[in-house]
Amino acid sequence: MPESECVQCPRESPERETLQGSLGQLPPSIQPFPADWPLLRFLISLYRAPAYHLILEGILILWIIRLLFSKTYKLQERSDLTAKEKEELIEEWQPEPLVPPVSKDHPALNYNIVSGPPGHRIVVNGKECVNFASFNFLGLLDNARIKEAALASLRKYGVGTCGPRGFYGTFDVHLELEERLAKFMKTEEAIIYSYGFATMASAIPAYSKRAAFLCQKGNPRKARVTRRFIVVEGLYMNTGSVCPLPELVKLKYKYKARIFLEESLSFGVLGEHGRGVTEHFGINIDDIDLISANMENSLASIGGFCCGRTFVIDHQRLSGQGYCFSASLPPLLAAAAIEALNIMEENPDIFQVLKMKCRQIHKALQGTQGLRVVGEAFSPAFHLQLEESSGSREKDIQLLQRIVDQCMNRNIALTQARYLEREEKSLPPPSIRIVVTVEQTDEELAQAASTIKEAAQAVLH
Structure with missing residues (x-):
């Protein structure tokens, strides 16, 4: 073969010489292995690596092995109970009530019975009243x-x-x-x-x-x-x-x-x-x-x-x-x-009529003894809350209910606002809710405001 066509033999390559040179620095136990084995390359790089690098890699490998084979939870250690101890625990255990205790006078258990449509006038417990409790804003319920x-x-x-x-x-x-x-x-x-x-x-x-x-x-x-x-x-x-x-x-x-x-x-x-x-x-x-x-x-x-x-x-x-x-x-x-x-x-004018009636009773209820008006003057549903709480929500509810009952006896149907107390994120104070409709006359609005004021004075004085 001509000299110009001759290629370098792998035995004479620079990489081979480098490996052979490194091989001379290795311990005699690994000298017999051929210099181009992958294992030998790994051992040479391992031999040359700094000590801190090897320690860090070793720690990481051990940590990975620990994560792979460790359990994600630990069983709680417990001691086995004897049959007698189990019986004693069973006898002592009392289950929570299926339904929480509720007093017999709870408002939800005492219904107001309505006879007939809950329109402008409503018959509650056999007594006809002007309805200030139903959301019949436009008076269309009995239209x-x-x-x-x-x-x-x-x-x-x-x-x-x-x-x-x-x-x-x-x-x-x-x-x-x-x-x-x-x-x-x-x-x-x-x-x-x-x-x-x-x-x-x-x-x-x-x-x-x-x-x-x-x-x-x-x-x-x-x-x-x-x-x-x-x-x-x-x-x-x-x-x-x-x-x-x-x-x-x-x-x-x-x-x-x-x-x-x-x-x-x-x-x-x-x-x-x-x-x-x-x-x-x-x-x-x-x-x-x-x-x-x-x-x-x-x-x-x-x-x-x-x-x-x-x-x-x-x-x-x-x-x-x-x-x-x-x-x-x-x-x-x-x-x-x-x-x-x-x-x-x-009849688009109906909305202006409703707004005027809302403003009328809202203004008439201002200054009610012991109560404050809560809500916009144009809102057809607003609230009457106690100016000062008694310190007990249950007692506040009872006071407001006495006002509602007195108004009912004088032919004005009102109701308290009700809430799912345990589910409310921010429980509002107890209140009487007033609902205005276009069917209520000016005289009835004035009568309702006067009746509420007198009942509040009698109950809260």
Whole structure:
């Protein structure tokens, strides 16, 4: 072979010479191994490594082995009990009561029995009174037109639906009501539920799932970032105050949150046309992501609705449990709600009448001895609380109940606000709730204020 074509033999390569040189520095026990073995390369690198490096690697290896073979929990050490000790423990153990003890005079066990419709005048325990307890704000509960519409629907459809919306539970009257609600609220679409409480209780979980809100628009990364919600009542049930919606809208855009607005008390009450707190403040409806309200107050029906953009409402049709799995709203109640909307649109002055009556009794109750008025002057549901608590919630409730009873004896039907005390995060003070409706006359409002003042003076003096 010509010299120019000759290639270097591996035995004469620089790497070989380096290994051979290192081999001479190794202990004699590993000298016999060929210098190009992987094991030898490893031993050479190990031999050359600093001591601290070897110690650190050894600690890490031992720690990994410990993690792989150690248990994630430790069994609690216990000593075996004898049969006699077990019997003694069983005899000493007392189970917690299935139901906590409740006094026989608890308000929940003492019903006020209503005979007839709870309209403007209500018969309670056989006594006719002016009703200041039912959320019949627009006085439509006993309206002849609504009753006739419900009766006509009853003749056409029967009593109920006996199935969810997706299983032959969707009637044409349901679609008509949803269309009317969306048009009234000036939103793209609406959805109705068969039970008022289930409306918001179904809507919130539907959007709280992972990437639920914006995945429909093909952007799950953005959905994870913006899954923040501001859930607020238009008029607060527990205080009768209005939410600061303009400030909340600013917070929405500042922190990229979504606003869920619950308007069960403000729908059919606030605003020039009764559209609620958005109309009251002049807020653009597009700034609110979801509006919810029940139809059990102003519309004098049953159920609830949500309204908003189409993609928001369509998501509820797939994920709202109260919509997917509950029997749909009886058609007669949907027909009643439609007729109530007709009346609201035909008589927009009704909202101004309601507001004036609210201001009238609110002003008349100012200065009531021992009580303070809590709530906005234009709120149709507000509270009377004790100016000074007795120090015992139970005693405060009893004092307020004596005022309610005295008013009932004088033909004014009131009620105390009730709460699930153990479930409340911030339990409001005991209070008497006053509900105003458009049917109450000026004389009846003055009579109610006078009666409450006299009863408070008699009980709290």
